[in-house]
Amino acid sequence: MPIPLPDGELGWLQQLPLPWPNAEVLARLIHETAWREETVLVYGKRHLQPRLSAWYGDAAYRYSGLTLAPAPFTPLLETIRAAVQEATGRDYNSVLLNYYRNERDSMGMHADDEPELGREPAIASLSFGAERVFVLRHKRSKETLRLPLTDGGLLLMSGQTQQNWLHGINKTRKPRGPRINLTFRKIR
Template structure:
């Protein structure tokens, strides 16, 4: 039986110099709250140290890397853990929704509003010239900020519980993205970015 046969279509988001689309709820066989709780409990979370402008800093979040190949960014080399059964089901749902294949996933655990992600592009060479990335979120809603590298145009998208944001085309070449800190009390959020490593 195909668990994802009735998956709704992605909604395109107009954006220049890239491709962007959104799905409010990724179809899964479990409620979002259960997926969030299992991801927190079943993942071997790490607090990594990254290189930013020549200095090492602890990332303001926890992370994990699963897939077929190692991944390098900001002076880090992440050795892959295998896909868990839960991650594999979420991957299949993301593949069904986007029509793309993914062999790796980066998980980021934002424990509260103090955890964040600096502005960056997912443009490492092993992702290819036009990376297709499926970003799936569970838990607290956080604003996802996109900033055009040339024009500095800014777009903010609320990434809600169970949603999928699809980024493709020239988006990573032309835009940066990140998650800001906030002083508002917020619950936990986990984001999974599925990608294909060449």
Template sequence: MDLFADDSALMPIPIEDGELWFQQRLALDLTPAEAMQRLLDETDWREEQIQVWGKLHMQPRLSAWHGDARYRYSGKLFHPLPFTPLQLHIKQAVEQATGRQFNSLLLNYYRDERDRMGFHADNEPTLGLNPAIASVSFGSPRTFILKHRTLPKTVKLALGDGCLLLMAGSLQHHWLHGINKERAPRGPRINLTFRNILREP
């Protein structure tokens, strides 16, 4: 199933076993292109080494962790840098659009079509039982894919420049999500995922 919403408000996308919401353009005081360039310039991007199935790998993207709490995933403990003024502005807009509060931010920089995100669920105990994950994208569009854990169901959503995606409810228990590498050339993309850490690891 291929989905793409075209609305200025956060709208629900019908999905089993969880909540999925999409907004075509998050309301900000700057253009997506301006936000993209500032994020590129103001972020201390790192190529992290993570553990997957007992083996160490370099992540196929660059990343950064900001906010108020430490975070552990893929066998690595991330210590946060403070929110930047731009990140706080985007966070405020996300909280207003979603009605949720967030204290942490993971930034991922996809340099081209070869960079990707493996399929996973954001289900770490530090996020609570049914975490809300808000994702804002800038730059070249990429296809976000959700795969149900037990049912033969797949959802594909084109994440374009300046869009907002919210995953909530029991979605992380029942679905995996990721972004595949692509054959067609793709320009750079930055994705911000806001989350609320309830307790530090």
């Protein structure tokens, strides 16, 4: 289902079809993933990311002064990737997993506009676990859109979205359970 977005393209699927219940996928991802606590460069200073992450795929990935070496796709991630590719009609060779342990974990506003993603990358964002609000802010007009990312939901950002919009996940005051987000992408 398309979501109207000036200067960009968003699509939403309420539930990605998988052979397991969402709770089982979440539990398996938490326990089977090689989670890391990374330090990134933001405005010239090093900061510990407020979440855990992992990188799987065919190529290294660089952002915010960090280079992630890829681990090979696990059988679980291969099955999820195939379902995401089927749902979006696009191919992906890498996935960044982010583990938001509770309401204090977050993702700062950013665009996935690294050169190795190409000019108009398609980023497929799949969520499991606690609902969090995904914030998009237009780079010029400052228009803001807030989308609840629900358990099992798939958001596709494509076209000129990364050129024109920033996105992130804020900390919250309300207690939140664990959430894992997988962002599938194609590294060129």
